[in-house]
Each structure stands twice: as structure tokens, then as C-alpha cells.
Amino acid sequence: MTKKLYYDSAYLNEWSTIISGTVEREDGIYVTLAETAFYPHGGGQPCDTGYIGELPVLDVVLEDNEVLHKVAQLPDRAEVNCRLDWSRRFDHMQQHSGQHLLSAVFRDLYQALTLSFHLGSDYATIDIGVPELSAAQMAEAEQEVNRQIYLNRSITSYFVTSEEMARLPLVKLPKVTEDIRIVEIEGVEHNACGGTHVASTGAVGMIKLLRSEKQKGNTRITFKCGSRALDEFNDNVRILGQLSAKFNTGKDEIIDRIEKWEHEQKLVQTELASLKEQNDIYLARELLSALEPGSGLITHISDTRALKDLQSLAAKLTALTDLPVLLLSAAENKAVLAHSGAADLSCGAFFKAHLGEYQGKGGGSDKLAQAGFPVWQSAVAFYDFAQKQF
Template identity: 65%
Template sequence: MSSKKLYYNSAYVTEWQTDIHQMLEREDGYYVILKETAFYPHGGGQPCDVGYINGIPVLDVISEEDEVLHKLTRLPNESKVACQIDWNRRFDHMQQHSGQHLLSAVCRDLYQAITVSFHLGTDYATIDVQLPELTLNQLVSIENEANKQIYLNSSIVSYFITQEEVAHLKLVKQPKVTDHIRIVEIKGLEHNACGGTHVSSTGEIGMIKLLKAEKQKGNTRIYFLCGYRALKEFNENQRILGTLSSKFNTGKDEIIDRIEKWENEQKQLQVEIVALKERNNAYAAQELLSSSDGKLIASVFEDKTLKDLQSLAVKLASESNTPVLLATVVENKVILANNSNTSLSCGAFFKEYVGTYNGKGGGSDIIAQAGFQTWEEAFAFYEFTIGQVNENLRAEI
């Protein structure tokens, strides 16, 4: 005898008492089958319910051959148990699933876009509809019509019919089962073969907010939120808008203009910074070149970025006949550059020695770079390189 499924009669049952029909101990955990259950198992794109059986947490609910199995952290000691559904999770799923039925009906009626799949995730829900794309105006029309149907507060009912009775209903998709067929009906709008939990009227959906649409294997995937999820999203957006308004000292209607103005200012500042860095590099290069005596050009900088070091090293190497070794304290990086007038291969040198100092890096014959976990290791490698390269230069003279 299979369990009596209370969620088919009413999705609003949250507490009840019943008997355990069977206890199971499997490799992946403990399961019980109840004489009566309101715990909805995974199915139809809807996640399962969770809650408690005699105070023991219900971890998962699955369906096997028309039986509902409840996975528990341990088996109960009693055969008669008190059960409790996590109502917040249940009602959230009811709002999203009923919202999906309504949204799918609106997509069908407005644009003949038939829903081919539904997914109810933790953060958002999606439907895939049989249209290659939907324009922004079409999405606005869908959202407006869906919310209009919510305000009409049409009743949502469910009932079972036979295979013969299916032929008299206008179903978008034929049911997979041939008997005990459950229909969820939004009065005046649609009939759908569905085993999920739903609210009792469209008004309980609260609202439907479309987030975005994207192409998905020839179809269009619509991301949406219903009810409390939509309210939570609205509140979060208001918080972000409030923070931006405060930072830019302006009303929300002017935020976009202020951000665009700020972006233009930043672009201009970046142009000026690049020009100043190039001028600074030119001065630094001139100073280092003038102090060079034909040996390795080497210098440590406190706050230059790796990009700045690369630019300076390339400039120095192109204007001298000796290798260039530069290091930056702020990033623990070392760069070695060469203009190919010596036999030194920067990349080969780094590959051979950088690991000894817990560094990682490499490069080509004419330039190589390495990063270190600490400045002490970077500086030790820097000093070692000075000694090795100068010794090689003396050997070539």
C-alpha cells in the first residue's frame, strides 16, 4: 500500500501525525516511508520539501515507484510520528511554481511561445520557451500581462481525471502517465498536467518580475522571480540605488548620468597618468643610463607596478648595450631584460634559478619576470642575479 499524498489534496498542510509504514537503511543514509505524507518529493522541476519527523531533520525527499521516501539524519525510535513542513520553503516553491504556470500561459497566449522546460533554483526560476528570441518590448508585455492576471486573483484548483477526459481539455503538453492524471487549472486561463504544489489563487503569487532572457539551444530562456523572492530583489536593488545616490550625492534618476560623467573623467585621468608615467620612466631611464659604467643596470623601486617595470626595462634595454634588472617592493616582482647583444638568455636564467628562491616566472631570451611570496626572497634573488650577470659580463670581455 503506497503512502497517501496529502499535498495532492492541499498544499497548505504543514503539520500532521501519522504512522511509519517502513524504515530503510541504505548506503547513503536512513529513509522512512510514511502512511500519510505532505512532504513533496523532487519532481516536475520543483525541489523537495524539508522539515522534521519527530524532531529529526528531513534531509531529502524522493519518489520511487509511486512511494515517497524521506531521508533522515537517523531513524525514529517510535512508529507513530509528528511531522512538520518548512512552510517558508514550501510557500516559496508554491509561489514560484504557480508563477511559472501563469507565465507560461501568458507566453503562449501572447506570442505562441510554448514552454519546453522549467527549473526552480535557489535564487531564481527559469523557463525555456520555443522562440529563438524575445525583444525587450515583448518581455515587458509578458511581464505586464502576467501581473495583470495576478491582480485578477483567479482561483487555482487541482483535480484528477482519466485518460478519456484528457481529450476534452486543451493541454499544451500531454501527460506522461495514463491514469490518475492530476490537472492544475488556473480558472479562465489554462489547464496543465502537474503534480506540484500550488497557491490557491493567482493573487498569492504576489508579483512576477522578469530578470533577463537569453538564447538557449534555439529557444529562449527567461529568468524570473515571484512573490517574496521578487520583493527581496526589489529591496536589494533599492539598497544599491540608495548607496549609489549617497556616493554620487544625487537622486536615483540622475545616477546614470553621473556615472557616465565619472567614467569620462576617469578615462581622461588615465590618459594623463599614462603620459606622466611615460615622462617619469624617461627621467628614470636617463638617470640609470647616465650612471651606467657598462655593467648591469640594476635598480629597486618601492611602488612601481609590474607593468611600469616592464615598460621601463624595455626602454632601458633598447637604449643600452647591457642587461637590465629591476625589482618592485610593492609586488615582490623582479624583471630581467636584454637587448640580445650578450649571450645571456633572460628566460633560461630565470628558469634555472628562480625556483631556488621560491619564485615563479619565466620569459623569452630578451625579457623575463618572476614573482615571489615575500620581498626578502625577491631581494635575495635580485642580489644573486646581479652577481651572476656581472660575472658573465666580465667573462665575455
């Protein structure tokens, strides 16, 4: 059985050992080591990565109390030097220890027990047993958990028997009855846990709570610890600096400037919509006045209008005439066919019957249909064909 060095010290990241076994499976090759510091998946914490000799460790799993290390090929020698990806390991230590501390704070402040923990590559989450948290409660919890970090309380781990465990103030009893490992944060909590942790709360660095959201009657807290929290802060400062430069103002005035800009944009959009409306009415009347006697269809190709603008123009035209309307957008390679309801025509059925011949896709109702084409040539070919049908 592999000796699990990560239980002796989470800070060990280089060691020499021998390969004690190999397992070849459909999904790859796995090796076992006489001693390993590679932590396997478990308890919400991802596995370590690194190298066995010169071979990258692709995955680490625990099966029947044996640690299996996935590699791309078998090592060429039995004696190997191993090393962890230390930045990944220490990041996991910060996040996991931070989670223990954060869970203890939510328990003490709001009697909210942690139901689950997930450590992802970008952020970590805990689900706690309360239906919701206010912004003030989130701020209070963040202030308190960081105060506990500043106190630099020691974090130790050790194994106990069932009898010894019974005398400890555990928040939650573990499922195992043997090899019970306790992680203790001095003066804060005792927790049954098999993960890797920093030596003191100070090494967590800091904790930033990002958001809370409802999750199946409970509350999910998303957070970052240590270097992740610092990176989050630096990203926010960078973005804030870019916004300050863009709006030529200090950070405290950015919200006011954005609100002013949004108001100005709404006025511009309102004015633009009014001008479009007037332009559609003018163009509709112009198309009708230019219609030749005996025409059975109103047609128009627009160089600039998008689909929604074609639909708006079609609505103006069908309100003024009972003739069908066929419009084409050169800007988007899209077509619209519409009528007021007086014509003996189903626009949707017409498109369905003929679009496939021109690589077009679309559909609609009896009175309005729209379609898009992959290239302009196809759009024009369909437009020319449709004109000849009326």
C-alpha cells in the same frame, strides 16, 4: 504505499502519522510514512524540508511511487508529528504557479512554448522556444503576467483518466497514462503537473522578469515571484539609495552623474599614463647615466611600481641600450629580466633554471621574463644572485 497529502491540499503543513518503514543505505537513513505532505523532488521543483518528530528532514525522493524521507537517525517512536518548513513550501508554490502563468503568457503572446523549468534557491528559469526576445517583448510579457495575477484567477488541481484528459485543451501531453494530475488556472490553461500550487493567481503576489539570454537556439528567462520578487525590489531600492547618497543626487540623475564620473576618471587615467611615461623616460636616462664603466647589467629596485610598470620601464631601457636589465618590485615581490635582443641570453630559460631555488614562479621569452616570489626575502635573494651572473 504512502498517502500523498500534498495532492489533497498544498496548504497542509502539520499532521500526525506513523512510520511505515525504514531503509538504510550508504548515503543515509530513509523512512516512509503512512501519510506525508513532504513533496519530493520532481517536475523542476525541489523537495520540501521540515521535521519528522524532532528529526530534520534532509531530503525527500520518490521511488516506485513511494516517498522516502532522509533523516540523520531513526526516530525513537512509530507515531510522529510532522511539520513542513512552510516558508520554503509556500515559496515553491508561488514560484511554480507563477511559472505556469508566465509560460501561458509567453505562449499566448508569442507562440513560444516552454521547453523546461528550473526552480533554484535564488531564482527560477524557463527555456522557451524562440531564438530571442526584445526588451519591449519582455516588458509586455511582464505587464501581462502581472495583470493576470491581479485578476486573482482560481488555481485548482485534480486527477483525470486518459479519456477525460483527451477532452482537455492541454498544451503538452504528459508522459504518464495513469494518475494524470491536471493543474487548471481558470480561463488561462490546463496543464499536466504534479507540483504544489497556490489557490489563486493573486497569491503569486507579483512576477519580476530579470533577464533573457540565448540558450542553445532558444531563450532562457530568469524570473522571481512573490516574496522573492519583493526582496529583489527592496535590494534594488537599497542599492539605489546608497548610490544616490554617494553621488549626492536624486535617483533619476544617477546615470548622468556616473557617466560624468567615468569621463573624469578617463581624463585622470590619461594624465596619469602620460606622467608615468615621462617618469619612466627620466628614470631610464638616470639609470643609464649612473651606470659604472664596464657594467654588464642595469639593475633597479622600485618601492612602488607594479609588475606592468616594471615591464614598461624595462621597455624604455632596452630601447636605449643593449645591456640586460634586471628590475625588482618591493610592492609586489616581482622581478623582470629583459634585453633588446643583442645579448647572448635567454631570459625565460634563465628564470626557469634558477627560480625554483628561491620559491619563485614565472617565465617568459628570450627577451623578456617575469617572476613572482612568496616573500620579500626570497625576491631579494634571487635579485642578488642574478646580479652576480652578469
